[in-house]
Amino acid sequence: MAEKRKRRFGRVRKLPSGRFQARYPGPDGVDHPAPYTFTSEREAERWLVLKEAEIQRGDWMSPDAGKVLFEVYAKSWIDDRVLKVRTEGLYRSLLKNHLVPTFGNYNVCDLKEADVRRWRKERLGVVGQSTVAKAYQLLKSIMSTAVEDELIRKNPCRIKGAGTPDTPERQMIPLAKVLEIMGKVPERYRALVLLGTFTSLRWGELAGLRRPNLDLDGGVVRVVSELAELDGGKLMEDTPKSRAGRRVVSIPQEIIPELRHHLDRFAEQEENGRVFVGPKGAWLRRSGFRRIWNKARADVGLPGLHFHDLRHVGNTLAAASGASLKELMARMGHASPRAALIYQHATQDRDKAIAEALGQALKVARGEGPKRRSGKGHPGRQVRGTNQGTGTQRARHQK
Missing domain, CATH: 1.10.150.130 (Tyrosine recombinase, N-terminal domain)
Structure with a gap:
């Protein structure tokens, strides 16, 4: 009878149940059992071969490493x-x-x-x-x-797209509605609505804005701080969450006179005074403004409108003006292009105009238009050519 070969790594023993257990010496000097038993001695030996190779590669991880709640x-x-x-x-x-x-x-x-x-x-x-x-x-x-930390071998969170919020697209309201809202809120808050719309500042950035950072002579607002409202209602001035949040945003010249009026009448007058405060001089709280906002939005027929939607209006208009993705990101204070890409749909009308112009060029190349009106009408006015005209008109055009 051939002598049984001595195993050079680990050991296998048969349990009373008839299954087999494998044990091995770990690099930590501790004798470790396999995490499960085997139906045959051969299976247990095969597992030990793989475990030895794992140790030699430097991939071994203590089975006790991740045993922390x-x-x-x-x-x-x-x-x-x-x-x-x-x-x-x-x-x-x-x-x-x-x-x-x-x-x-x-x-x-x-x-x-x-x-x-x-x-x-x-x-x-x-x-x-x-x-x-x-x-x-x-x-x-x-x-x-x-x-x-080498507590686990791989991350169990592997669901594609699960960490991306599915934020519904905001309602795009016309500027006429923004002006209606301005007419409904108390005069003290009209500049708040203007800046929220035309500079893409968030609520906390507006509430934390101070005089030195609203440069009306230079036509810019510098975002260097924000007002955070914590659980329990505590307010705290803080810096923006990211480096991209610290930014300089240009202000349309058309709203500067109204902003000057606000600074003269409603803002704190000291050098480092707050631009927006409540009627009694307190910090501007979202919870305190909500009642005013809810009434104004209901009065203009938009009961579901959020104050943050004003920022959406400004961002959409900026995109429609031809702003690049990087320009939108800088204005919005985003380090990632994901949010800025939302507003690229605003260029759809411009893209349609481009497509229409390309179509007209194709018609000209095909000899299909444009043509001039004959008879009555404004001299020299052109209309789009079609292939529905009379044979005489087509022949004249071809000549």
Whole structure:
């Protein structure tokens, strides 16, 4: 009988159940069992060969590395980062309300792709897609760090497009409606509506604007700070979230006289005074302005209009004027082109005009027009040629 070959890496033993267990010495000096048992000794030996190769490649990961509760790891993930106050508040809210209830008691290493898919489907049935997308993106970022920390081998968040909010396209209202709204809000807030429309500033950027940064002689507004309204109603001045948010935006000359009137009458008069304040001189709060806004939008027949939609109007008009993608991004304060691309549809009318001009050029090349009116009418006025005219007209044109 041939002597059984001695195994050079790891060992295999038969269990009372009849299955086989494999164990191996890890690089950490600890004897580790395979995560599951095998139906045959050959299967167990094959697993040991692969595990040895993994160690030799330097790809080995301790099976105990990811045995930390997701809730603990996620909270430390937020604690270890330098975040804007509002961003940190958003992350903690998403973690508390959408991630911890499902994954809080999971070990990081036990969170699988199927778990993420089930969680996302369940959440989409409870809250809006935008909120789920933000929660998913936070989960994905946390688990990416777990990969970098060598707690897990791969990120279980692998659903294509799940982290992109599906933001519905805003209603494009005509400028006449903006002027109607200005006529409905108290005079104190008319400049707020103008700047919100024609400079693409966000609410927090407007509420945090100070005199030195509204340069009416130079025709620009400098965005260097914003007013953040935190949970619980606390207000805090902060810098813009990104470098792109710190920007200089040109102001249309046509609205500067009204802005000067606002500075003279309603803004704080000290050198570093706030441009927009409430009737009693307090910070301008979104919650305090909401009642005024709701009445104004209802009076003009747009009960679903958001103040942020004014920014949409300005961005759309800027795109229609021929602004490039980079110019739109700079004006809006976006580092990513994704949001700016939304407004590229505003160039559709211009594109139609271009297509019409190209079509007219083709007609000329084909000898189909344009033609001049004969008989009565304004001398020299041209009309588009068609192939529906009389044979005499076509013959005259061809000559």
